[in-house]
Amino acid sequence: MHKLRVLLILVCLWLVPGMLVGVPDAAAQNFETRAAQAFLMDAETGAVLFAKNADDLMVPASMAKIMTVEVIAEEIRRGRIDENTEFVISEDAWRRGGAPSRGSTMFAEIGSAIKLWDLLRGIIIHSGNDAAIAAAETIAGSEGAFGRMMTQRARELGLTQSFFTNATGYHDPDQVTTARELALLTRHFIETSPEIYALYGEEEFVWNDIRQRNRNPLLTMGIGADGVKTGFLSESGYGLVGSAMQLDQRLIVVVNGLENARDRALAARRLLEWGFRAFEPRTLFEAGDEVGSARVYGGEINYVPLIASRDVRVLLPRGTDERLSAQIVYRGPLAVPVRAGDEVAMLRVMRGDALALEMPLQAAQDVGLGTLSQRALDALWELGSGAVRRAIFGSESG
Template sequence: MNFLRRSLMLVAATVMLAGVAAAQTAPPHPSPVPRPVVPPAPVPPPPEVDGASWVLMDYATGQILASKDPDARRAPASLTKVMTDYVVSAEIANGRIHPNDMVTISEHAWRGGGAGTDGSTSFLKLGSQVPLEDLLKGMIVQSGNDAAIALAEHTAGSEDAFANLMNAYAKQLGMVNTHFSNASGYPVANHYSSARDIAILSRALIHDFPTDYAISAIKEYEWNGIKQQNRNELLWRDPAVDGIKTGHTAEAGYCLDASAKHGDERMIAVVMGASTNKARADSAMALLNYGFRFYETHKLYDTSKPLATPRLWKGAANQLPIGVASDVLVTVKTGEYDKLKATMDIPATLIAPFKKGQQVGTLRVTLDGQPVQSVPLIALNDAPQGGFFSRLWDSILLWFHHDSGNTEQAPGGK
């Protein structure tokens, strides 16, 4: 018996060592194109911004690159219409409404957002019928409050019901400092958002509904014989700017939600509570330029490519390929790529079965000890249980295997 036990221990140790070696073998992530060795260039602080709160977000990663009071709850004015646009676009995608629907302009839309008010209007006529797609243009380009109310009523039956729908979508998108009470941004109680939430919403609109987002790049729009220009003056300053929305009330100040694209890079800048129209435009443009000049985005790992193949116990196979469900991108200051560190938190004991896509561990990316990304590690294949004798053998080997957790440096991690 002692001889048999020593033999089993020797075999078990050999198998476990092989499993650990396999778990640490994976292709490195792509490296940036080599550059001449030069002294590191300092990155300046973000520009001065005229605004009570603001954020600069990288579109590809959703990372906030610079900010001031990003979670402060403020009146969003007509930035509200970005959510109205998102909800209408989502309801079109779900087949509940259609771009060619004829929308009747109610008395509420006419009185609450029409020519007789002090707010922005598309000059819609009471009782007229307007194609839904034209109302979208009127709301986004002309910032028509009447168009926003008409869209809300057509989509949900009433503006109050539409506001509930707005809040449901806001919760779904993770907008934790937002509550909407109407579709236009007219100042009322309990109607607020934050610079970070508006950036989150804008990123979702660009990603989920690019065709509808493209409307925000239209410089002018004519309806009922009246031509009005888009209030986003950055559309005339820089051809890279293609959206998104302006807003202004006495309570909110001057607000601007702007986005621009250079090559494969896109930035989103949200400024809330600026002192003037020019100040909000200057500040948003400065933030966008700062982002493009001093930050760069890198792809660390590709979708569905194994990052590790740890030992799998009681499975039909002896190893479990694990990776990420989508490309892992990070945005860092120019020249800081080499400071990134990546580790994988994987349980020391993985016992079959596993389903493809099931989370197995976590990939963590840090920079100077600070978290940058945390991404689930998933099983890349189905991993069914092995046969009876295979499971029995692994049960014996597991007597000698101690589960103490496992944190490994990710392949290519610095």
């Protein structure tokens, strides 16, 4: 850490109710893309390397199937389905999503029953609409009900702008998402469902004696790509969510609104290659190092040390000696008891006015109830500091 030629200025920011702290994204230097929406992030740190119209609502097309698979994964986690569960291809699934539809299909036969892992391959590798509809009908009873499950899952993951109405990605004016939220969803899925995510890297799958190759063009480009999903509708243009690993670094890219499949592949590849080439990781704190402290109210000590559960790393443009600033943000003072390992604060590292890293901090030790005299002193301190906060931020209403 002492070898870094990076100046880190650390301050604590104590939130009061109703106070919001906004941070802008990093802006790409000397990089342009023809995509209508584009987003590039580092999977480990969450650092945003590039953003273009990243929060604009857009039509996801088949990229919505990433959430379809996330809902299936959540059903597995909750024990509601397992590898022996069978998904029956209904007449509706066959007509709207199978061979008669002339769209992306697994070519499953009407009335056939498909086991879980084959169904997942049909959705992930073939982008099979028949498989997606069968999953929705088996899990939720109808595709509409499954769409509501998809939206509910989005909210549980903190995705506030995405709305889903179907499992296939077929156009519906109410089915929308953003480039940022697709990237965040993909990051979550990679972290929580590695066994299923591995299917995204499989290059082909044979079902019903029909061999189909994975539709993701990044997989054969030799750039370390192992996912994720393409999409196209006339209402959306050509889009792609991709992810690649190079030298233990994973990047996630989203592009949408391209004119053709070639432009889509080129735009995603160029962003990934630029991200790997233009940035390098720097370690600010190692896992377990004390990063700062948080004020405690009524405890046996006044401040609890804060640590990170993993290395605190940021991505910086290669060859730069930039000045960084950091904030420890928490709603405080913390109430006792505080338990070691509790996530009680958030570390935000800024590169200029751009967010370089955001990650949770944990209490390094237990803090129990203080003595009566300690609590009395804390009450007096809180009374005085509360008056100062009200003078600065104003009183709450309602």
